[in-house]
Amino acid sequence: MRLDKFLWFVRLTKTRSVAQDxxxxxxxxxxxxxxxxxxxxxxxxxxxxxxLHDRVRVIRVLxxxxxxxPAPEAQACYADLGPENVSQQASGD
Incomplete structure (x- = not known):
């Protein structure tokens, strides 16, 4: 799948042109x-x-x-590996 299309489909960018940029x-x-x-x-x-949005995003494609x-369907397509999410997962939140 094209990178710009993926980012738009999973709602990480508002438009495909933002993903292309x-x-x-x-x-x-x-x-x-x-x-x-x-x-x-x-x-x-x-x-x-x-x-993206004043921070560095690290995601794994699932x-x-x-x-x-819809957003829940989009979020099921990737795992956020950012430092704030990794620490939350480790603490059980």
Whole structure:
């Protein structure tokens, strides 16, 4: 699946053009590799790292969505590996 489409489908970006701008500005990494094109391929198991809303997001792709559905459906497609979420999971919250 295209990177820009994935980010839009899972509601991490408001529009596909915002996702495209992130990729083309070289702000996105897939498994540590800098991405230059919005058409980069995203697969299940990939780890995406990118700046968004004044923080760095680190997510693992769990599933590839078929549409831009409701938020709970979108959030089931990735696991947030950011430092604040990892500490919450470790403490049992």
């Amino acid at each position: 992130l990729a083309e500005a070289r702000h996105l990494r897939i498994d540590g590799r800098v991405i230059e094109k919005a058409a980069a391929c995203v697969r299940i198991g990939n780890t995406l790292t990118f700046p 599933a590839l969505p078929t549409r831009r559905g």
